[in-house]
Amino acid sequence: MLELQKSLYTTKQLFAKLDRxxxxxxxxxxxxxxxxxxxxxxxxxxxxxxxxxIRQVKDIVQFEEALFS
Structure with missing residues (x-):
């Protein structure tokens, strides 16, 4: 699953999504x-x-690093 997050989620929103x-x-x-x-x-x-x-990355550079780490 790839979660693309354009806006900053509140803590409540993020936990609700992860609970699903x-x-x-x-x-x-x-x-x-x-x-x-x-x-x-x-x-x-x-x-x-x-x-x-679960892995969180802030941008495409960190995404590339995550792929190869």
Missing amino acids: YVDYYEHGNWKNQRVLILGKINLNLNLEDYPFQ
Whole structure:
């Protein structure tokens, strides 16, 4: 899943979106899925709270670095 975020989400909006991803995952719709959030970073997430991998990058340069790291 690639999340392109043009506007800065509130903390509440971001958690609501991630909660929907967790529900999707827990219903067996994902297997070994990852979420990449590309855009303005307004919150450092505790990545261990999620049953899938999440990576946040602020721009295309960090995205390229994430691909090759």
